[in-house]
Amino acid sequence: MGQKHREKMPQPLSLHLEDNLASLRAAADKRSDMVIRSFHVPTVNQMEYALVYIEGLVDLTSINESLLRPLMSVLSVHDGDSAERFAAIQNCASAAGPTVIVEDMESLWQQIMQGDTVILAQGYRQAVASGTSGGEWRSIAEPTTQNVIRGPKEAFTESLRTNTSMISRRLKSPNLRIQNKIIGEQTQTSVSVLYLEGIADDSVVHEIQRRLDRIQIDGILEGGYIEELIGDAALSPFPTMFNTERPDAVTAGLLEGQIAIVVDGSPFVLLAPVTFFAFFESSEDYYQRFYIASFLRLLRFGAFFISLLLPSLYIAVTTYHQEMLPTTLLVSLVAQREGVPLPALIEAFLMEITFEVLREAGVRMPKAIGSAISIVGALVLGQAAVEAGLISAAMVIIVSFTAISNFVIPSPNLSVTVGLIRFTMMLLGGTLGLYGVMVGLMLLCIHLASLRSFGVPYLMPVAPLIWSNLKDVFIRFPLWSMRTRPDGIAGKNRIRQKKTLKPQPPQPNPGKE
Amino acid sequence: MLLSPQRMKPIFAFMICICLCGCWSRKELTDLAIVSATGVDRKDNQWELTYQLVTPAASASGTSGGNASSGPPISVLSIQGDTLRKAFANNELENTRQLHIGNNRVFVIGDAAAKYGLNSLIDTYLRNPQARETVSLFVTKNNPRIVVSQLMYLEKNTGEGIHKLIEKETQNTSILPKVNMFDLATESAGASKCAVIPELRISGKGEPGSTKALENTTTASKLKLGGLAILNKGKLVGWLNQKEALGIAFIRNRVNRAVISFEFSGGKEGDKAKSTFEVSDTTTRLKMKRKEGRIIVTANIKAKGMITDTGSQLDAIDPKVVRELEQGVGDELLRIVLEGWHAIHGLRTDVVGFADLFHRKYPRDWQEIKEDWAVAFAGIEFQPSVEVTVERVGLINQSYQKLLEE
Numbered sequence: 069m070g071q072k073h074r075e076k077m078p079q080p081l082s083l084h085l086e087d088n089l090a091s092l093r094a095a096a097d098k099r100s101d102m103v104i105r106s107f108h109v110p111t112v113n114q115m116e117y118a119l120v121y122i123e124g125l126v127d128l129t130s131i132n133e134s135l136l137r138p139l140m141s142v143l144s145v146h147d148g149d150s151a152e153r154f155a156a157i158q159n160c161a162s163a164a165g166p167t168v169i170v171e172d173m174e175s176l177w178q179q180i181m182q183g184d185t186v187i188l189a190q191g192y193r194q195a196v197a198s199g200t201s202g203g204e205w206r207s208i209a210e211p212t213t214q215n216v217i218r219g220p221k222e223a224f225t226e227s228l229r230t231n232t233s234m235i236s237r238r239l240k241s242p243n244l245r246i247q248n249k250i251i252g253e254q255t256q257t258s259v260s261v262l263y264l265e266g267i268a269d270d271s272v273v274h275e276i277q278r279r280l281d282r283i284q285i286d287g288i289l290e291g292g293y294i295e296e297l298i299g300d301a302a303l304s305p306f307p308t309m310f311n312t313e314r315p316d317a318v319t320a321g322l323l324e325g326q327i328a329i330v331v332d333g334s335p336f337v338l339l340a341p342v343t344f345f346a347f348f349e350s351s352e353d354y355y356q357r358f359y360i361a362s363f364l365r366l367l368r369f370g371a372f373f374i375s376l377l378l379p380s381l382y383i384a385v386t387t388y389h390q391e392m393l394p395t396t397l398l399v400s401l402v403a404q405r406e407g408v409p410l411p412a413l414i415e416a417f418l419m420e421i422t423f424e425v426l427r428e429a430g431v432r433m434p435k436a437i438g439s440a441i442s443i444v445g446a447l448v449l450g451q452a453a454v455e456a457g458l459i460s461a462a463m464v465i466i467v468s469f470t471a472i473s474n475f476v477i478p479s480p481n482l483s484v485t486v487g488l489i490r491f492t493m494m495l496l497g498g499t500l501g502l503y504g505v506m507v508g509l510m511l512l513c514i515h516l517a518s519l520r521s522f523g524v525p526y527l528m529p530v531a532p533l534i535w536s537n538l539k540d541v542f543i544r545f546p547l548w549s550m551r552t553r554p555d556g557i558a559g560k561n562r563i564r565q566k567k568t569l570k571p572q573p574p575q576p577n578p579g580k581e
Numbered sequence: 582m583l584l585s586p587q588r589m590k591p592i593f594a595f596m597i598c599i600c601l602c603g604c605w606s607r608k609e610l611t612d613l614a615i616v617s618a619t620g621v622d623r624k625d626n627q628w629e630l631t632y633q634l635v636t637p638a639a640s641a642s643g644t645s646g647g648n649a650s651s652g653p654p655i656s657v658l659s660i661q662g663d664t665l666r667k668a669f670a671n672n673e674l675e676n677t678r679q680l681h682i683g684n685n686r687v688f689v690i691g692d693a694a695a696k697y698g699l700n701s702l703i704d705t706y707l708r709n710p711q712a713r714e715t716v717s718l719f720v721t722k723n724n725p726r727i728v729v730s731q732l733m734y735l736e737k738n739t740g741e742g743i744h745k746l747i748e749k750e751t752q753n754t755s756i757l758p759k760v761n762m763f764d765l766a767t768e769s770a771g772a773s774k775c776a777v778i779p780e781l782r783i784s785g786k787g788e789p790g791s792t793k794a795l796e797n798t799t800t801a802s803k804l805k806l807g808g809l810a811i812l813n814k815g816k817l818v819g820w821l822n823q824k825e826a827l828g829i830a831f832i833r834n835r836v837n838r839a840v841i842s843f844e845f846s847g848g849k850e851g852d853k854a855k856s857t858f859e860v861s862d863t864t865t866r867l868k869m870k871r872k873e874g875r876i877i878v879t880a881n882i883k884a885k886g887m888i889t890d891t892g893s894q895l896d897a898i899d900p901k902v903v904r905e906l907e908q909g910v911g912d913e914l915l916r917i918v919l920e921g922w923h924a925i926h927g928l929r930t931d932v933v934g935f936a937d938l939f940h941r942k943y944p945r946d947w948q949e950i951k952e953d954w955a956v957a958f959a960g961i962e963f964q965p966s967v968e969v970t971v972e973r974v975g976l977i978n979q980s981y982q983k984l985l986e987e
Contacts, residue, residue, distance in 0.1 A: 387607050391683025391713070395635075395741055398615060398684055403641035405610045412609065498607075499599045 078172035085116050085190040091173060092120060102180070105136075109143040115153075116190040117143070125183035127202025135164040135185060135198055150191065157187055158196050165199025181256060205230065211313050213480055216352040223313040228258050228332035234315040235262060235330075239322060243267070249280055251294075255287035259294065262318075262328040269325060269559040272341060272522050276327055290334040299340075301519050305485045308521040310339040310346055317351040325558030341522035341557060345529065345541045347479040348372065353544050361544040369542065371476035376486050378470045379416045380497030380505050382462075387412050388501030404460040413498030415459055419467040420491065422449055427471070528556055546570070614678035617655065617740025619716075620725030621702065622691030624661065630668045631659045631726040632680060633740055640737045653792045654737040657730040665705045681711075686744035688716045688762065689781055691725040695810060695817035703766045703815070714763035717744050719781035720810035720817065728783060731804050732790030739790075743804065747779060750806055755836040756827045757806055765812075772936035772947075773954060774814045777829070780807035811930045819928040821921070828921020831882055831914070832933045832965075834865040843913035845893045845906060854892035854982070858910045858971070861886045869938045876957065878935055880965040884914060887973040895980040903971055911967040918965045926963075929955045 082088050089104060096102040105119040119136065139160040146156055161167045168184070170176045171194050176186055183201025208230065211223035224231045232246055243265040251259050259280065263273055279298035288294065291311055299308045310326075312318060313335045318328050321339040329338040348368045353361040385392050386401060393401065408415065426445040433441055450468070453459040470490070477483040489512065496504035519526035529537035537554045539545040548569035552562045620631035633655050640654040658676060662668030672680050690699065706712045721728050729739075736742030751759040757779035768776035785802035794800045809826040811819045821829065830836050839860040844853040863884040870877050888895070888906070896902050925932055936954050940947045950957050 386610050390608065390610065390613060390681055391711070393684070395615070395617060395684040395686065395738060398610075399635050399637050399738065400641035402610045402613065402615065402635075403637035406638055408611070411607075495599065 078174040080172050081170075081176070081188075081193050081195060083191055083193055085118060085188055088173075088188055088195075089118055089120075092176075095173065095177060107140070109140060115143065118188045119185055120180060120188065121185040121200065122180055122183070124203050125181070126185055126200045130164050130200050130202060131185055135161060135187075135200065138163055139187070154189070154192060154194065154196075157189060161187060161196045161198035165201070167199070168197045170195050170197055178256065182258075208234075214312060214314050214317070214350070214478065216350065216355070219352050219355045220314070220316050222315065224315060224330075224335040224337060226333050226335055228260060228330055231315075231330050231335070231337065232260055232262065235318055235322070235328070238315060238319040239264070244322070247277070251280065251283050251285070252288040253284070253286050255289065257288040258332040259288065260330040262322060262330065264322050264325070266561045267323065267325050267553065267558055268327050269557070273327055275522055276329070276340065280329075288331060291329065291331045291336045291338045294329055294331060295338055300521055304515065304519055305488055306344070306516065306519060306526070307347070307479075307481045307485065308340070308342065308519060308526070310342040310479070311336045311481065312339065312351075313337070314351055320351060320354070323564075324553055341524040343521065343524060343528040343557075344516060344519075344526050347482040348477065349540075350478040354547070358544050358546045362542075365542060365544055368476055368478065371473040372486065375470050375473040375477070375483070376490055377493060377505065377509075378473070379420060379466055379490060380493035380508070381502075382466050382497075383412050383416050383494055384497035384501045384505050387498065401460075401462055404462050407457045408460050409458070411498075412463075413494065415463050416467070416494055416498075417491070419459060419463055420470075420494070423467055423471050424487065524556055529554070608679060608681075612679055613681040614658075614676055616680055616682045616685045617738050618687040618689065618729050618743060619682070619685055620689040620691065620729040621665070621694050622725045623693040623697045627661045627663055628665050628668050628694070629659060629661045629726070630665065631657060631729045632672070633657055633729045634680075635738055635740075653732065653790070655730075655732070655739055655790075657726070657789070659726055665701060666709075683711055683713060685713070685716055685740065687719065687740045689719045689721050689725045689728050690778070692720060692722050692810075692817060694725075695720045695778075695812065698814075698816045699765070699769075699812070700815040703762065703769070706762045707766060712762075714766070715761050717747050718760050718762060718765055718778050719743070719747075720778045721781050721783075722807075723783045723787055727787055727789055727802075728781060728804065730789040731783065731802065732792065732795055732800075733804065734795065734800075739804075743781065746804075746806065751837065753838050755830050755839045756823050757809060758830065758833075758835050768932075769812065769815050771934070772940045772951070773931035773934065773958075775930045775932045776812045776815075777932050778810045778812060780810055780820070781805075782807040811925065811928055811932060813930050818930060821924050824917060825921045825924040828917045828919070829925060829933060830921075831863070831865060831918050832867075832880055832921060834863075834867075836860060836863050839863070840889075841910065841913055841917070843909050845891065845895070845909040856891035856893055856895070856906075856909075857889045858913075858969075859886050859889050860884045861972070867935075867938055869935070869942050871943075875960065875962055876939070877962045877964060878938070880918070880963070881968070882914065882918065882965060883968045883970075884910070885970045885972050886910075888971060888975060891980045892982060893980055894983045894986070895974070896983055897971075897974040897978045907969040907971055910971070911969040914967045914969065915965060918967070919963075922963050922965070926959065926961075929959050931955075931958045935961060 079091070082091075089106075092102075092104070101123045103121055103123050106116065107118075108116045119131070121131065139157065142156055142160050143153070146153055148156070158167055158169070164185070168179060170179055170186065176195055176197070179197035180186055183199075183203065184197040185200045187196045187198065189195075205227040206225050208222050208225055210221050222234065224234065236244060236246070241264060245263050245265050247261045249259045249261070250256050261273075261276060261280065276298070280294070283294070283297050285293070285297070295307070295309045295311070296302070301308055310321070318337050318339060322328060326339045326341065329340070331338075348365060350364075353365060390398055405412075410418070426441060426449070430438060430441050450464050454461045454464055474483050474487060477486065493505060493508045496508040500507065516527055517525075517531055525532060528534065529541050534555050536552060537556065539550050540554070548565070548571070551564055551567060553564055555562075614632075615635040615637070616632045617635050618633040620633075622629045622631075634657070636652060636654055636656055639652050658672070660668050660671045660675070662671050669680065690702075706714055731739060733739050733742040736745070747757065747759045750757055758777065760776070760778050765776050765778065782805055783802050784805045785800070787802050808823055809821040809829065810817055811821060827839060830839075841858045841860065842855055843858060845856045846853045863882065866881045868879045868881070870879075895906065931954065935958060936951075939950070
């Protein structure tokens with residue numbers, strides 16, 4: 069249906085105001101939020117005018133005070149010819165916001181839907197659209213998914229302009245490029261592509277533009293649509309674009325040569341190209357001392373492997389490789405499993421699924437009864453199941469530790485992926501033992517190595533090995549030692565900082581001796 | 582398109598792989614009988630295996646099962662068969678669970694079995710992947726079945742307890758070495774074909790353990806480490822007592838720490854009193870040479886340590902006294918070493934590795950002599966020398982005895 073729409077010739081505006089308004093009314097049939105304010109100015113030629121806008125999308129005060137009032141007063145004393153009058157209208161409209169001259173119904177309608185106010189006048193085939201967009205947005209609040217202890221506490225909102233402003237406020241460089249696109253036949257969503265000229269790789273910028281232009285869809289409601297439509301490896305469970313609601317994280321990404329995609333209506337901003345290891349970075353890593361940051365990074369990698377492998381290793385070792393356990397541990401595990409009716413694999417599956425159910429319930433639950441879930445989950449399912457002898461205590465420990473480790477991964481979309489792969493690993497561990505777990509890990513490695521995000525290998529600083537990029541992967545080196553931007557992501561401008569930034573004790577000035 | 586046959590093929594193959602193997606060789610924990618110690622003996626011309634099985638519910642502390650059963654933490658199962666693995670397989674006839682020998686820590690060999698020969702035992706251990714060569718070996722003069730069924734204070738799992746016992750002993754007093762199946766296999770296959778295994782014995786009445794007995798502060802029977810069994814070509818040929826065993830340990834350079842009591846006069850003529858020297862660091866260097874057709878082995882033993890008690894008139898400030906002290910310790914050490922040497926010399930069993938020494942030094946002559954090494958070994962002249970360094974005398978320099986008399 070988008071196709072049909074496109075083929076239609078744009079309908080030019082009529083000379084008669086009444087005709088234009090009539091076709092507008094026809095287009096906006098049953099749209100009660102469109103407002104048409106007609107007025108006429110008692111001058112020599114009794115001109116008829118009309119203001120058209122959508123209520124709620126516009127800033128009413130600005131229309132009344134900055135647009136309508138000066139317009140009326142200017143027009144009432146104006147006695148020039150028709151072209152001069154039109155220029156006067158445009159002049160007045162500029163007082164309220166940037167103006168655009170529209171000549172057909174199509175673009176007129178588009179301007180109205182963007183929150184502009186269109187001024188139509190009798191006897192013109194043109195109309196002036198004045199940027200009066202406004203209305204209610206959620207105000208800037210703290211991030212809900214990526215919290216930090218130290219660091220900026222503001223998060224993006226649903227408004228595209230607010231979001232880009234939050235980035236440009238942090239990045240005052242004249243090299244910051246913000247390119248707008250309208251995507252979605254019906255939703256007409258504004259999408260902005262942000263990058264730093266010279267720092268971002270030009271070819272990647274072009275590629276992203278090309279892929280964005282390819283999209284023909286009825287609507288874009290969130291960055292997730294874009295991610296799924298332009299991302300690489302469409303069938304992989306791993307995300308090939310990063311999303312964040314933190315302006316500082318986006319700014320840092322831009323400085324490293326990444327490209328940001330901001331979608332109107334969503335507080336999550338996409339960053340690309342991205343590597344696997346970026347999902348283990350939190351913006352707080354750079355706000356804390358590097359020892360702490362490095363420790364936390366390593367901890368996250370540990371938590372990643374625990375969350376991925378712990379249940380499968382437990383199943384594999386307890387059903388195939390009992391001799392690997394120290395005797396005391398083996399005896400205590402056997403004692404716990406004595407009387408448990410289910411095989412370890414089924415037991416683990418049940419508990420993992422129970423946890424996933426609890427987690428999903430926790431997300432969907434109205435906040436007021438959210439605490440009930442944790443009580444039911446922790447007490448009823450955990451303790452009671454153990455006491456009833458349905459589940460062994462060790463399994464509860466394994467599953468809860470796995471679950472907690474899962475939340476250590478800073479990026480929620482990677483942690484969900486890990487949760488999915490965990491089930492496959494458990495199946496492999498339960499059928500083939502440690503051998504199966506190793507096979508699974510191999511397949512995972514092969515898959516990860518085959519991924520690319522906008523031309524950048526997914527496992528980049530590690531495979532292919534780039535020594536200089538390893539400064540910011542497993543261990544976060546001190547800031548003064550990270551002299552260059554990451555190789556392979558950033559474009560031409562590689563140098564980040566001066567060489568000798570490491571703080572030194574002040575040298576005695578030899579000249580004064 | 583997403584699920585085209587082309588795409589489904591690998592997924593299908595993967596699923597088949599998983600389904601076909603179908604949890605092959607899966608063993609649930611609750612299907613296992615965990616063996617913590619094994620006894621082996623010869624009876625009626627058959628092997629008799631005794632397995633000490635852990636009762637998990639009684640052994641594991643603090644399980645939330647709730648039933649704090651007061652049963653014994655172990656139970657014992659004896660099975661017989663023509664061969665070791667046949668006996669092992671006969672377990673299926675009477676045990677509901679599969680024997681899990683991966684965590685077996687202790688192997689107790691009856692002296693009848695040890696005299697019969699352990700080669701087939703070593704063979705099964707090397708051949709089968711489930712059994713571990715790191716199991717600690719013991720020889721007992723008692724019935725291994727009774728040994729394995731003993732209970733221990735403090736240790737719920739007796740097998741683990743015996744393992745700890747020998748490990749700690751080897752570390753702290755070094756009289757008996759910890760010998761595992763791998764050591765036995767390599768030593769028995771070595772140049773001299775001789776090996777040692779520590780003895781485990783029951784002191785007291787020698788009755789099977791019972792939890793009732795553990796309710797008293799002393800039990801009628803108890804496990805203890807004894808002497809050292811000497812094996813030649815996998816067969817038991819003789820025994821050493823603990824003092825001889827310590828001497829052998831010094832020659833073999835297997836001493837970590839040792840405690841030696843000796844007599845010392847405290848620098849004065851006349852009345853000698855007992856003192857203790859604790860060896861903290863010792864090395865033995867063996868050298869072999871031939872002189873007029875005779876093989877001479879010299880052992881240079883260097884021992885460092887401290888005096889931990891004395892009843893003598895010791896005055897450690899006087900270097901002359903210290904030298905005398907070192908002399909006293911050295912004499913005692915030499916006596917211990919010679920005692921051990923005489924014992925193995927009498928048995929004609931080269932457990933000290935002189936055959937390897939010879940093989941390395943005179944590789945050509947070894948081929949001729951190796952058949953009759955026992956004879957050659959009997960002709961070896963052994964010349965030990967001892968250097969003792971007293972590094973510390975503890976917190977007081979003069980003995981209390983001396984302080985009293987001043």
